[in-house]
Amino acid sequence: MYTLTGVSKTFRARSRARGMVTAVQQLDLSIADGEWLAVQGRTGSGKSTLLQLLGGMDRPSTGSVVLDGHDLSAMTESQLTELRATRVGFVFQAFNLIPTLSAIENVEAALVPLATPAIQRRERAAAALAAVGLADRAGHLPSELSGGQQQRVGIARALVKEPSVLLADEPTGNLDIDTRDEILSLIEQVSTANKLTLVLVTHDSAVAAHAERVAVMHDGRLTIDPTDTPID
Numbered sequence: 001m002y003t004l005t006g007v008s009k010t011f012r013a014r015s016r017a018r019g020m021v022t023a024v025q026q027l028d029l030s031i032a033d034g035e036w037l038a039v040q041g042r043t044g045s046g047k048s049t050l051l052q053l054l055g056g057m058d059r060p061s062t063g064s065v066v067l068d069g070h071d072l073s074a075m076t077e078s079q080l081t082e083l084r085a086t087r088v089g090f091v092f093q094a095f096n097l098i099p100t101l102s103a104i105e106n107v108e109a110a111l112v113p114l115a116t117p118a119i120q121r122r123e124r125a126a127a128a129l130a131a132v133g134l135a136d137r138a139g140h141l142p143s144e145l146s147g148g149q150q151q152r153v154g155i156a157r158a159l160v161k162e163p164s165v166l167l168a169d170e171p172t173g174n175l176d177i178d179t180r181d182e183i184l185s186l187i188e189q190v191s192t193a194n195k196l197t198l199v200l201v202t203h204d205s206a207v208a209a210h211a212e213r214v215a216v217m218h219d220g221r222l223t224i225d226p227t228d229t230p231i232d
Contacts, residue, residue, distance in 0.1 A: 001165070001197050002031035002054060007063035008220075009049050023049040025220040027063070036191060036198040038211035045217040047201045048169055054199055055088050055167050056080040067165075085113040089158030089196075091187070093170035095150040097142040097157075104129060104138040107157045114161070128156035132186060148179040152186065159190060166191055168200040172207055184210060 009024040023046045031037055041047045052058040053065050056072045065072040067087075072080065084090075097106045107125035116124070129138050132152040142150050151171060158166060168187060172180035184207055191198040200211065208214050216223045 001033040001035070001068060002029070003066045004029040004053075005064050005066075007053065007060045007065060009046075009053060009058065010061045022220050024053070024060070027222050029215070029222060031197060031199065034195055034197055036188075036200070036212045038208035038214045039199065039201045039217060040203065040205065040208045040214060041217035042203065046220040047217040050217065050222075051167050051169050051199065051201050054165075055090060056083050081113070086161060087164050089161055089163040089166045091151070091154050091158050091166065091168040091171045093173040095142070095154050095174075097150055097153060099142050102139050102141055103134060103145065103153045106142070106153055107160050110157045110160050124160050125156070128160040129153070131159065131190065132156045146179075147175055148183060151175065151183050155183075155186060155190065159194065162194075164197060166196045166198045168198070170202055171200065172202070172204065180204075180207070
């Protein structure tokens with residue numbers, strides 16, 4: 001599925017005094033088709049930058065990010081846009097729902113770049129909401145939904161594209177413990193049912209423990225299957 005070789009990402013810090021910042025350093029990583037990898041680390045460790053590189057939302061400064069034989073760093077912007085629209089589903093900590101759209105309209109929005117006909121968009125969005133247990137909340141605005149329900153809409157929005165990869169950035173970070181466990185269980189279920197490759201970024205050891213494999217980011221460097229690395 002993924003092969004990362006010698007990947008580094010450097011950018012200019014907002015503060016001129018800090019100069020250039022290296023968020024990811026000389027990273028080598030392979031992720032198998034259908035694998036669930038958790039990437040754990042403190043804030044600022046580089047884990048979200050890694051997720052952006054995997055999703056084609058950013059390009060490495062050096063090295064290559066290869067997805068099924070295709071080097072993302074060599075793709076044009078239009079090719080990356082198509083990749084994100086068709087192959088990669090994203091779930092975010094802040095939900096990122098459009099407040100003026102209903103739940104089903106938020107899910108439908110993911111299909112607009114694909115030029116999916118309106119009737120098919122509505123049918124697929126309804127099926128995706130049903131898959132996450134929100135068929136009866138389709139017409140509700142985000143403000144009328146709980147945090148857990150909003151994240152379920154976010155998961156449905158990711159699934160409706162029928163992706164092969166699901167990238168989740170702190171998907172339970174804004175939720176209480178009980179809701180966290182419900183959402184984590186849902187992500188596990190839908191990933192297995194749809195045979196997705198799942199990469200989940202988290203600072204929470206309890207969340208990471210559910211993954212098939214755990215990697216820790218520290219100062220931009222990656223350690224696989226740690227046994228003694230402390231995490232806040």
